[in-house]
Amino acid sequence: MPHRTYNIAMVSDFFFPQPGGVESHIYQLASKLIDRGHKVIVITHAYDDRKGVRYLTNGIKVFHVPFAVIYRSATFPTVFSFFPLFRNIIIRERIQIVHGHASLSTLCQEALLHARTMGLRTVFTDHSLFGFADAASILTNKLLKFTLSDVDHVICVSNTCKENTVLRAALDPLMVSVIPNAVVSENFKPLPRPDPNSLPFVQHPLPAHPLGPNDTLTIVVISRLFYNKGTDLLIAAIPRILENHPNTRFIIAGSGPKAIELEQMIEQNVLQDKVELLGPVRHENVRDVMVRGHVYLHPSLTEAFGTVIVEAASCGLYVVCTAVGGIPEVLPSHMTVFAKPEEDDLVAATGRAIAALRANKVRTEKFHDQVKAMYSWTNVAKRTERVYQGISGDVSEAEFYGFDVNHDPHWHATRGRNFSLIDRLKRYYGCGVWAGKLFCLCVIIDYLIFVFCEWYWPRDQIDFARDWPRKKFEGDDDD
Amino acid sequence: MLTTAPYLRIRRPSPTTAEFIVSTLPPQTLPARLALGAVYLVRLQLALAVLLMMYAAQSPYYSAVPLQPLLLPSTKALATDAYANSSTSASTAAAPSPIDVLATTPIFSLAFIRQILNILLSSRLGSLLSKLANSIPPWVLIPCSVITLYFLSLRIGAEERLLVLRGLGVQTSSSGATVFSPLKTRFIPTEKIQDILINEAFRGFEVRHYLIVVVEGEEHIVVVFPRLLPRPRMVEKVWKGARECLYGRDGEDEKDGGRHREDGTV
Numbered sequence: 001m002p003h004r005t006y007n008i009a010m011v012s013d014f015f016f017p018q019p020g021g022v023e024s025h026i027y028q029l030a031s032k033l034i035d036r037g038h039k040v041i042v043i044t045h046a047y048d049d050r051k052g053v054r055y056l057t058n059g060i061k062v063f064h065v066p067f068a069v070i071y072r073s074a075t076f077p078t079v080f081s082f083f084p085l086f087r088n089i090i091i092r093e094r095i096q097i098v099h100g101h102a103s104l105s106t107l108c109q110e111a112l113l114h115a116r117t118m119g120l121r122t123v124f125t126d127h128s129l130f131g132f133a134d135a136a137s138i139l140t141n142k143l144l145k146f147t148l149s150d151v152d153h154v155i156c157v158s159n160t161c162k163e164n165t166v167l168r169a170a171l172d173p174l175m176v177s178v179i180p181n182a183v184v185s186e187n188f189k190p191l192p193r194p195d196p197n198s199l200p201f202v203q204h205p206l207p208a209h210p211l212g213p214n215d216t217l218t219i220v221v222i223s224r225l226f227y228n229k230g231t232d233l234l235i236a237a238i239p240r241i242l243e244n245h246p247n248t249r250f251i252i253a254g255s256g257p258k259a260i261e262l263e264q265m266i267e268q269n270v271l272q273d274k275v276e277l278l279g280p281v282r283h284e285n286v287r288d289v290m291v292r293g294h295v296y297l298h299p300s301l302t303e304a305f306g307t308v309i310v311e312a313a314s315c316g317l318y319v320v321c322t323a324v325g326g327i328p329e330v331l332p333s334h335m336t337v338f339a340k341p342e343e344d345d346l347v348a349a350t351g352r353a354i355a356a357l358r359a360n361k362v363r364t365e366k367f368h369d370q371v372k373a374m375y376s377w378t379n380v381a382k383r384t385e386r387v388y389q390g391i392s393g394d395v396s397e398a399e400f401y402g403f404d405v406n407h408d409p410h411w412h413a414t415r416g417r418n419f420s421l422i423d424r425l426k427r428y429y430g431c432g433v434w435a436g437k438l439f440c441l442c443v444i445i446d447y448l449i450f451v452f453c454e455w456y457w458p459r460d461q462i463d464f465a466r467d468w469p470r471k472k473f474e475g476d477d478d479d
Numbered sequence: 480m481l482t483t484a485p486y487l488r489i490r491r492p493s494p495t496t497a498e499f500i501v502s503t504l505p506p507q508t509l510p511a512r513l514a515l516g517a518v519y520l521v522r523l524q525l526a527l528a529v530l531l532m533m534y535a536a537q538s539p540y541y542s543a544v545p546l547q548p549l550l551l552p553s554t555k556a557l558a559t560d561a562y563a564n565s566s567t568s569a570s571t572a573a574a575p576s577p578i579d580v581l582a583t584t585p586i587f588s589l590a591f592i593r594q595i596l597n598i599l600l601s602s603r604l605g606s607l608l609s610k611l612a613n614s615i616p617p618w619v620l621i622p623c624s625v626i627t628l629y630f631l632s633l634r635i636g637a638e639e640r641l642l643v644l645r646g647l648g649v650q651t652s653s654s655g656a657t658v659f660s661p662l663k664t665r666f667i668p669t670e671k672i673q674d675i676l677i678n679e680a681f682r683g684f685e686v687r688h689y690l691i692v693v694v695e696g697e698e699h700i701v702v703v704f705p706r707l708l709p710r711p712r713m714v715e716k717v718w719k720g721a722r723e724c725l726y727g728r729d730g731e732d733e734k735d736g737g738r739h740r741e742d743g744t745v
Binding site: 466 | 680
């Protein structure tokens with residue numbers, strides 16, 4: 001079968017120039033999909049100095065839609081006002097698949113709704129975990145349920161995230177795939193190792209860490225200083241770790257509302273000479289901070305994937321992390337020491353990590369190549385492409401969803417999800433007693449707006465934009 | 480009927496000159512010209528009627544007694560002079576009719592204009608207009624009239640040009656929105672032109688292609704055909720032609736690199 005290429009629109013509120021995990025995920029994925037011969041555009045909202053239509057490296061076309069930002073760079077939920085513009089972009093770029101990212105992005109949720117109304121295939125990638133108890137989570141979950149009632153496929157970044165999303169949005173687990181994040185391992189290389197001939201005495205093999213008995217050991221923490229990143233845990237654990245292991249230093253990078261508490265802790269315990277606060281660090285400088293240390297401490301309380309620990313391992317750091325969310329799935333056990341998300345266990349785990357490093361038991365110099373083999377964006381793009389093939393019907397249902405699917409009379413594949421309004425309404429109606437009716441109303445209004453748009457801005461009046469020259473895809477050589 | 484979708488005309492008066500005209504006016508055949516002239520004539524009459532109505536509204540006294548025009552002292556004097564001069568004629572012994580007064584008033588004077596207005600107001604159409612003007616409160620009448628006048632003065636069709644002269648530069652020109660607004664032109668010398676390129680931007684609920692000239696030392700770019708924003712096929716033709724004309728045949732090799740080099744700022 002010839003390699004079919006798609007026109008894909010990635011939609012999210014979160015994109016460059018803002019730094020972050022979702023942003024770089026979209027960029028890397030888009031870039032690798034273009035390498036595979038697809039056409040990718042990104043739709044996001046306008047930032048201060050980024051407006052209009054732009055091109056990024058590799059021919060990624062970015063539409064910075066002018067909309068007002070309300071909270072943490074998420075746009076105001078206007079629900080319908082985005083539709084005419086969205087439709088225009090979709091038609092002029094000849095989009096076949098709309099791929100939304102991040103559940104907190106209203107732009108993405110609206111786009112998925114509109115895309116279904118227009119009769120396009122949709123994919124949603126969830127990047128975060130949510131609770132079920134507090135008011136904000138309940139609201140977000142309801143909204144997510146609304147959007148995901150009628151989406152073709154969902155991608156989660158870890159199995160934990162998949163479980164979470166399936167529960168939150170009441171999805172069929174078969175239509176949820178797990179595709180992890182990846183890292184650009186070239187950007188996270190450890191420090192070059194010394195040439196064995198230049199050393200005063202010959203060692204075979206070279207020690208993992210040329211760490212003398214009296215050398216100080218450095219622990220690095222890079223995270224935004226928020227409650228959910230476990231900064232409180234870190235604040236409680238640092239004095240005890242430093243008490244138990246006096247020959248240890250901390251480097252903490254990042255900013256956030258908990259920075260003041262961290263500074264207070266340092267002053268109370270007079271640890272200015274042992275804890276170094278760097279403040280916010282740009283993503284391209286993260287590697288330079290990481291290679292200064294030996295251990296990476298990740299005290300997060302909730303995490304869907306935790307790209308940063310992969311980056312740390314790629315830099316050759318031994319990782320101490322809390323066993324929450326998707327973190328245990330991310331790295332093999334010889335690279336990590338797990339702790340429960342509590343103070344005592346975190347201190348003990350850090351102690352174990354320090355002892356192991358001092359005993360020279362951990363071959364951290366091999367981490368980089370191992371991580372490189374495990375995580376690559378090319379692989380992520382390949383797996384995402386398979387999802388696209390599955391929902392477009394280019395891969396047979398049995399092959400895409402598993403072989404037992406056809407024998408189950410009660411299971412209806414996503415491909416059976418047609419675009420007719422009445423079937424869509426049925427799916428939305430099941431969302432809840434009141435919510436179901438409200439959602440149905442929204443879908444009907446959306447459909448009416450679509451009909452109006454088709455009349456007011458006829459399709460043949462919208463010109464196709466020229467495509468960036470497509471790349472030739474040579475085929476997989478790393479199967 | 481009088482306008483069409485924007486279409487492109489290319490004039491090449493000399494090998495080193497090219498003019499690209501994007502217009503919504505169809506080719507000027509005689510019937511088209513006549514129709515256009517008739518529409519403008521009707522518009523002119525309508526505009527005059529609106530003006531007359533505004534005049535009637537601001538002078539309730541005149542409109543109330545349209546048949547007894549108030550004469551300024553000078554007019555009166557003139558009128559009496561005229562009367563004295565023609566006193567021998569018995570037929571004009573009665574009160575002078577407005578037409579006669581007009582005939583005796585010197586042209587190009589304020590009084591003459593007032594006379595004409597009074598005559599117009601005293602006609603049947605005029606009295607209808609003044610009645611209408613008096614029945615509408617002025618705070619409604621005046622804004623409405625001004626808006627109507629604006630719409631009546633709008634130009635039918637639009638025409639925008641790009642003139643490319645090799646070695647000299649390019650000149651953009653765009654017809655104004657109303658018949659009174661002058662032709663907007665802008666000349667950019669060759670040494671100031673950094674690049675000519677096609678870009679895309681949001682406009683209302685749409686994304687549109689447009690041709691721009693990047694001018695050295697200026698923060699803002701110059702948009703060619705800003706009002707009509709023709710469709711990309713036309714824009715590409717203009718872009719190719721303009722580059723060819725401006726840089727000669729050696730501009731060809733830049734084509735691939737220059738195409739769609741995006742700037743993003745509007």
